[in-house]
Amino acid sequence: MTDVTSRLTILALALVAAVASGCQRSDAAPASASAAAAAAARRPTRVIRIARREGKVREYPCLKCHDKITAVLQRPTPIKRHTAIRIKHFKGADACYVCHDTRAMNRLALLSGESVGYDASYELCGQCHGEKRRDFAIGAHGKLVGGWRGTAYKYNCVDCHDPHHPKRAAVNALPPPPFPARGIRKSRGAHR
Amino acid sequence: MKRRRRRRRDGKHPLSRRGFLRGLGAGAATAASAAAATVGTSACSTDWDKVFQKHYKEMTAADKKKVFARIAAEAKQRFGKAVTVSDPQPLPGVRFAFCISLSTCNGNRKCVHACVEENNQGRDPAIQYIKVIELDRGTLDLERGDQYYGGEVPRANKVYLPMQCNQCDNPPCVKVCPVEATWKEPDGIVAIDYDWCIGCRYCMAACPYEARRFNYHQPSLPASQLNTNQGYLSNRVRPRGVVEKCHFCMHRTRRGAYPACLEACPTGARKFGDINDPDSEVHKIVKHKRVFVLKEELNTVPHVFYYFD
Known part of the structure; x- marks a missing residue:
């Protein structure tokens, strides 16, 4: 009842306001334009940085060997030293230099030939996984740490997915809640 | 001790259960809705305080401090650990x-x-x-x-x-x-x-x-x-x-x-x-x-x- 009356009041007030401001309608447009400009100029309340990746490659610091060893442009690339790497990605990824840059071994090469660092490896992944790249950009995909306000850090793709074997392995679930003492288990026939 | 709930403040529910009880407390069951609508008027609030005494009022900062100290003391007694309540x-x-x-x-x-x-x-x-x-x-x-x-x-x-x-x-x-x-x-x-x-x-x-x-x-x-x-x-x-x-x-x-x-x-x-x-x-x-x-x-x-x- 009160909801209805308050809505009616709001409607009536809006009507009165609309009639009163009818002659000033022309002023409204510049005011909203300046508001839009102010909104564009305002500082973002939320800054999301992508967690750094460069300098974290400990197992195989690339340039320790690859300043002397040159690229083997052979398909599939024979892997002699990188024995821990198992490749289970898309079918075309059988050669290291599909993604790694032959000119600078501690960098990655986009399909366009542009060289990017490990920090921007999401650009490389995003070439094929465009949908995920979009979700990553708006914050719908990828873990964020730090807090919901101010500056936060977003994990890069390879922080969670092994780039050579991107499908995440199955894990053991933590224990379920205790089943109620007098509960009745769902049987296959009854609820399925 | 209690927080006064916020619904009554925005006046969406002029006759709530507690408002009704408050009206009773004022000794005027027939004027219950009127009493509830005039929350905080002098005549009503004195009777309100008489009936409910210290049991239902908005907590001040000092009240909260006391309650936090009580909760911390209870936790200390039960768990032997110092806790911070905020x-x-x-x-x-x-x-x-x-x-x-x-x-x-x-x-x-x-x-x-x-x-x-x-x-x-x-x-x-x-x-x-x-x-x-x-x-x-x-x-x-x-x-x-x-x-x-x-x-x-x-x-x-x-x-x-x-x-x-x-x-x-x-x-x-x-x-x-x-x-x-x-x-x-x-x-x-x-x-x-x-x-x-x-x-x-x-x-x-x-x-x-x-x-x-x-x-x-x-x-x-x-x-x-x-x-x-x-x-x-x-x-x-x-x-x-x-x-x-x-x-x-x-x-x-x-x-x-x-x-x-x-x-x-x-x-x-x-x-x-x-x-x-x-x-x-x-x-x-x-x-x-x-x-x-x-x-x-x-x-x-x-x-x-x-x-x-």
Whole structure:
């Protein structure tokens, strides 16, 4: 009842306001334009940085060997030293230099030939996984740490997915809640 | 001791149960609605104070300090540990919301157990705020879901849906509480006053999301696992016979931190933030992704959004 009356009041007030401001309608447009400009100029309340990746490659610091060893442009690339790497990605990824840059071994090469660092490896992944790249950009995909306000850090793709074997392995679930003492288990026939 | 609930202040419910009782207290049952409408007038408030004495009034800063000291002393006596109790206030203009990606969640239940550790829930019988429901892929029929699954996850052709308090904008649990021990805070969190709750469990019956839990026993909690950073309306140790539920980790989130379940999630399926802030990830997800809420038809206006990415 009160909801209805308050809505009616709001409607009536809006009507009165609309009639009163009818002659000033022309002023409204510049005011909203300046508001839009102010909104564009305002500082973002939320800054999301992508967690750094460069300098974290400990197992195989690339340039320790690859300043002397040159690229083997052979398909599939024979892997002699990188024995821990198992490749289970898309079918075309059988050669290291599909993604790694032959000119600078501690960098990655986009399909366009542009060289990017490990920090921007999401650009490389995003070439094929465009949908995920979009979700990553708006914050719908990828873990964020730090807090919901101010500056936060977003994990890069390879922080969670092994780039050579991107499908995440199955894990053991933590224990379920205790089943109620007098509960009745769902049987296959009854609820399925 | 109690917080005065906020509903009466905005005048949406001129004749509430408590307002009616207050009218009785003033000795004028026939003028009950009039008395309730004139909250705080001099004649009424003196009678009000006489009848209810110190039992129902808004807590001042000094009152709170005293109560926090009492809670800390009780915890010291029971657990032998010093705890800090605080009551962070809602941040102006903020409305909290959760977004959960169902294609990323793999049902590992890390969130459930992180929540238990953060919020001092009873361990035996176990009280857990989050239920992770295993559903067949292609259906979202919660009745056919299984929350007691175990072993290796994710299983083939299954989707995992974590369910917790939805912090509704139109909360049925708040409407049914006969003593108004639960109310909606300005930042959207539905809070419970554990000292004011009488344990009638109406709210548990009213909640369509099975979000509320009841302490049938004194919560058993090893002293070594006690979280000493406690909030008055959130994770302080509950007494026996009261209802509790997820409160979006009020003691953390009102200070800018993420909730414990989100921090524990190894997959990054959980997104949390201020939905009023256009730069926040939850705002962008609700704006750009196809999101859904549970039991939308009940018009509870939940603020936990699910999406597939």
